[in-house]
């Protein structure tokens with residue numbers, strides 16, 4: 374038998390759909406994850422791992438004046454449970470031909486917003502939950518709508534009454550607003566460094582494209598617009614284009630905020 378601990382000791386593991394903070398080595402000039410600059414927050418490299426990432430050894434490349442170094446981490450395939458939903462508006466599950474042009478136009482706008490790469494905003498810690506409520510549908514569930522397989526749930530659903538204010542979790546610029554076929558009234562926020570967040574099914578939108586918001590600023594209210602079974606906030610977090618579990622990101626940023634608070638100035 375091979376002693377496993379020799380192989381896996383000291384390697385950070387990250388679930389598919391998860392987030393990890395890797396300490397930034399001293400002297401780092403730049404960090405790449407894949408072919409993109411990584412998000413750096415509070416002297417940590419924040420990696421977000423997509424649901425479709427291959428399990429196994431991954432790494433970031435740290436550029437220093439003395440050359441490149443790599444930091445390895447291990448991606449573990451997480452088994453997310455199934456979820457079966459009945460959507461009474463069948464057109465929202467099987468759109469009509471005339472809906473398809475609108476859906477394509479809106480998905481192009483959203484892809485462009487998720488592809489934004491702007492400088493990371495200062496003061497991203499902590500990342501606050503935009504609305505309080507029960508998690509009515511966790512991230513990552515493998516979904517069947519009216520018994521038809523669909524993409525996994527790309528965000529976290531938080532149930533709250535229509536009209537409940539939705540607050541920005543951290544400083545950002547409003548990247549996109551609109552009334553979309555599936556997501557209803559949406560706001561997308563760009564926090565910089567490839568970290569983009571989306572708020573769906575809003576009853577009301579209180580911000581405009583290009584506006585800067587601070588942590589706690591109200592961006593809209595909870596609603597039931599688009600493809601829903603009841604009023605809730607759908608909250609997506611995208612890192613370098615990969616959707617990650619908002620609960621995990623809040624935990625990781627919360628831990629970093631705690632460390633930052635006790636470190637000497």
Ligand SMILES: [Zn+2]
Nearest residue numbers: 528529530607
């Ligand atoms: Zn949702």
